Amino acid sequence: MTDRSTRTFVALAATVALLLPVAGINAAQKKKPAPKKPAPVKKADPKAGMALFASEGCKTCHKTKDHADGGAMADLSKVGAEHTAAQLTAFIKNPAAKAPAMPAFKGSPDALANIVAYLLTQK
Numbered sequence: 001m002t003d004r005s006t007r008t009f010v011a012l013a014a015t016v017a018l019l020l021p022v023a024g025i026n027a028a029q030k031k032k033p034a035p036k037k038p039a040p041v042k043k044a045d046p047k048a049g050m051a052l053f054a055s056e057g058c059k060t061c062h063k064t065k066d067h068a069d070g071g072a073m074a075d076l077s078k079v080g081a082e083h084t085a086a087q088l089t090a091f092i093k094n095p096a097a098k099a100p101a102m103p104a105f106k107g108s109p110d111a112l113a114n115i116v117a118y119l120l121t122q123k
């Protein structure tokens, strides 16, 4: 190699050496998954739960303080004092063992959380 071509080569190599890590960093940044935003914590809404209690058919079989005209299968007007949210949630999703006459709730987790929040007002 002549002096000139050596210099050109060194200059090119230096340029490539400088650019490669930059490209590498960019690629790494692109691959990184976007930071997960925490899911917004929705507070269960007992008022919505009270409406769901009627629209989901619970009222057909159950009375509460607000649904005195509900069915007579079981009066739930004290159920919030007798059970925790976790107990109520588990039971309503799968009542078969304790209450074979009661259908399992098939609605959304949000709807169930609202119904449970409503039942917890029954004390």
Ligand code: HEC
Pocket: 053, 056, 057, 058, 059, 060, 061, 062, 073, 074, 076, 079, 082, 088, 091, 092, 098, 099, 101, 102, 103, 105, 115, 119
């Ligand atoms: C077809 C009638 C029927 C429907 C509809 C029904 N249930 Fe029930 N439920 C029952 C029966 C029967 C029991 C058992 C009562 C008992 O053991 O004294 C029960 C028990 C319960 C209990 C437990 C009460 C306790 O003191 O342990 C809860 C809570 C409950 N139901 C909530 C609901 C909710 C919420 C819905 C609507 C998503 C619903 N039920 C729909 C019949 C029904």
